[in-house]
Amino acid sequence: MSEQAKPEFSIQRIYTKDISFESPKTPELFTEQWTPEVKMEINTNAKAIKDPLYEVGLKITVTVQHKDNVAFLIEVMQAGLFTLKDFDKAQLHQMLGSFCPNILYPYAREVISSLAAHGGFPALYLSPINFDALYAQQVKKLKEASDQKEIIV
Numbered sequence: 001m002s003e004q005a006k007p008e009f010s011i012q013r014i015y016t017k018d019i020s021f022e023s024p025k026t027p028e029l030f031t032e033q034w035t036p037e038v039k040m041e042i043n044t045n046a047k048a049i050k051d052p053l054y055e056v057g058l059k060i061t062v063t064v065q066h067k068d069n070v071a072f073l074i075e076v077m078q079a080g081l082f083t084l085k086d087f088d089k090a091q092l093h094q095m096l097g098s099f100c101p102n103i104l105y106p107y108a109r110e111v112i113s114s115l116a117a118h119g120g121f122p123a124l125y126l127s128p129i130n131f132d133a134l135y136a137q138q139v140k141k142l143k144e145a146s147d148q149k150e151i152i153v
Helices: 089-118 131-152
Strands: 008-022 036-050 053-066 069-085
Touching: 008 053, 008 089, 036 089, 053 089, 069 089, 089 131
Parallel strands: none
Antiparallel strands: 008 069, 036 053, 053 069
8 A cells, every 4th residue: 555645835935026006196185085995806826836836926906096086006916935745636726726825915915005004095904815715716617617618619
C-alpha cells in the first residue's frame, strides 16, 4: 500500500503589485458635505510560477462617489507567492481561488484604507468578504456555462 503525500502549504511572500489612486474633484470636494457611496469590484487570478510555487493576485477596485461625481478611485493589486504541494486538482483550485485570496484581503484592505486617508478622505473600512462563497459561485457559473455549451453544440 503506497503512502500518499500530505499536502503542504506555505506563504513565501505577500506584496503589493500595483496601486492607483485618483481624486479628480479635489480640492473643491473638500468644501462640501461628505455623502459617499462606495462601490467595490473584486477579481482574483492565479498562475503557476515554478512547481510548486504559485502567484495569486487579488485586484480590488473601489470607486467612491459623492453626489454625481467620483470622489476617488483606488485600484490595488495585492499578490502573494504560495507553495502548494501535493494537493489534488480540486483542492488546488480551491486553495488558489479561495484560501489564498482570503489571506491577501486584509493586506489589500489596509492599503486601500491608508490610500483614502492619505488622499485627505476619511479612512475607508471595507467589510469582510466570504471568498469561499465567491469561489463556489464562480464554480457554479463555470459549470452552468459548460453545461449550456454542451446543449448548444
